[in-house]
Amino acid sequence: DSVFSHVVRAPEDPILGVTVAYNKDPSPLKLNLGVGAYRTEEGKPLVLNVVRKAEQQLVNDRSRVKEYLPIVGLAEFNKLSAKLILGADSPAIRENRVTTVQCLSGTGSLRVGAEFLARHYHQRTIYIPQPTWGNHPKVFTLAGLSVKSYRYYDPATRGLNFQGLLEDLGSAPAGAIVLLHACAHNPTGVDPTLQQWERIRQLMRSKGLLPFFDSAYQGFASGSLDSDAQSVRMFVADGGECFIAQSYAKNLGLYGERVGALSIVCKTADVAGRVESQVKLVIRPMYSNPPIHGASIVAAILRDRDLFNEWTFELKAMADRIISMRQKLFDALRARGTPGDWSHIIKQIGMFTFTGLNPQQVAFMTKDYHIYMTSDGRISMAGLSSKTVPHLADAIHAAVT
Numbered sequence: 001d002s003v004f005s006h007v008v009r010a011p012e013d014p015i016l017g018v019t020v021a022y023n024k025d026p027s028p029l030k031l032n033l034g035v036g037a038y039r040t041e042e043g044k045p046l047v048l049n050v051v052r053k054a055e056q057q058l059v060n061d062r063s064r065v066k067e068y069l070p071i072v073g074l075a076e077f078n079k080l081s082a083k084l085i086l087g088a089d090s091p092a093i094r095e096n097r098v099t100t101v102q103c104l105s106g107t108g109s110l111r112v113g114a115e116f117l118a119r120h121y122h123q124r125t126i127y128i129p130q131p132t133w134g135n136h137p138k139v140f141t142l143a144g145l146s147v148k149s150y151r152y153y154d155p156a157t158r159g160l161n162f163q164g165l166l167e168d169l170g171s172a173p174a175g176a177i178v179l180l181h182a183c184a185h186n187p188t189g190v191d192p193t194l195q196q197w198e199r200i201r202q203l204m205r206s207k208g209l210l211p212f213f214d215s216a217y218q219g220f221a222s223g224s225l226d227s228d229a230q231s232v233r234m235f236v237a238d239g240g241e242c243f244i245a246q247s248y249a250k251n252l253g254l255y256g257e258r259v260g261a262l263s264i265v266c267k268t269a270d271v272a273g274r275v276e277s278q279v280k281l282v283i284r285p286m287y288s289n290p291p292i293h294g295a296s297i298v299a300a301i302l303r304d305r306d307l308f309n310e311w312t313f314e315l316k317a318m319a320d321r322i323i324s325m326r327q328k329l330f331d332a333l334r335a336r337g338t339p340g341d342w343s344h345i346i347k348q349i350g351m352f353t354f355t356g357l358n359p360q361q362v363a364f365m366t367k368d369y370h371i372y373m374t375s376d377g378r379i380s381m382a383g384l385s386s387k388t389v390p391h392l393a394d395a396i397h398a399a400v401t
């Protein structure tokens with residue numbers, strides 16, 4: 001008898017499990033709108049041309065070796081990542097008060113930041129938006145933080161519950177950590193306006209709340225790397241402290257390379273140095289040091305003006321294709337006379353549309369139309385193409401009538 005006979009089968013991950021179910025479906029009509037990964041018009045995964053070029057450079061460079069990186073990762077990658085999110089002219093960078101460490105994509109950056117906070121920050125409560133990416137509560141709880149939520153989405157307007165957000169952050173204990181999606185909020189596609197961000201910033205600073213930005217979609221929301229970083233830059237410009245987890249999974253299509261960065265903006269260079277020394281103590285016993293390949297690709301692109309420009313074009317093309325899918329789906333529902341107001345499809349931002357479909361309607365669409373999505377009605381617009389829009393529109397129409 002196995003010493004593990006008592007182990008019960010765990011449920012599939014609510015997001016990645018959608019793909020597991022999709023893979024088992026033999027229907028030629030099947031459509032996976034579950035996972036947040038970009039697909040071309042042909043429904044294929046995309047490796048950016050600029051990534052292929054950077055990889056070619058790496059392969060051709062015979063001086064490259066496979067030695068371990070330092071605990072904090074590739075120094076040049078870290079410097080360039082901070083510049084990308086904070087802006088090339090950021091005073092915080094100039095004043096050496098930012099410490100950046102290479103981590104395992106966005107998830108790993110969130111986890112390392114949270115582990116550091118659980119050990120060294122006086123207030124171990126983190127407020128996350130309601131709803132948020134399903135992995136957030138698990139990452140923060142396992143890191144040792146206590147998770148609470150703040151109101152964010154209003155189902156009635158399919159927009160931001162700004163009043164509720166201000167009330168909840170206003171009554172959070174002084175010093176509490178607040179998780180903010182830098183742009184393209186997942187799963188709702190609803191972002192605060194710049195004016196609303198400014199109100200949030202004032203409120204948070206007045207109460208000493210600590211911002212922890214999750215930046216998983218820089219460049220994907222608007223097509224512009226700078227526009228999508230505005231929320232973060234607003235909080236850094238006031239001289240206050242903050243945490244930022246960056247992912248290159250979506251904007252460079254480096255999903256499986258697991259490349260990301262954690263930046264901690266501190267008040268002084270001296271504090272930043274001490275903070276970094278402690279972050280290293282978090283990382284060393286967890287995975288020792290990060291992988292070299294993905295970070296080398298990113299550094300090659302960010303350091304070279306031509307490659308960087310080429311990237312911005314490819315990024316804009318991905319963002320534009322997603323935006324055009326929003327319009328196509330909206331038009332298709334309109335053409336069918338589908339009951340309801342579907343304008344949120346074109347108003348929402350980023351990779352996902354939060355359709356407002358309920359779990360029963362989602363289950364119906366999966367069973368009768370072989371369309372796979374998370375049960376909260378979130379669909380990945382990046383998984384859609386001109387060819388598949390009519391099938392999705394038919395399914396939504398049937399689900400709501």
Ligand code: PLP
Pocket residue numbers: 036104105106107108133181186214216247248249255260
């Ligand atoms: N944060 C948000 C909001 C996300 O949507 C994702 C990915 O779906 C991540 C973080 C982390 O992604 P990764 O660890 O692949 O960079």
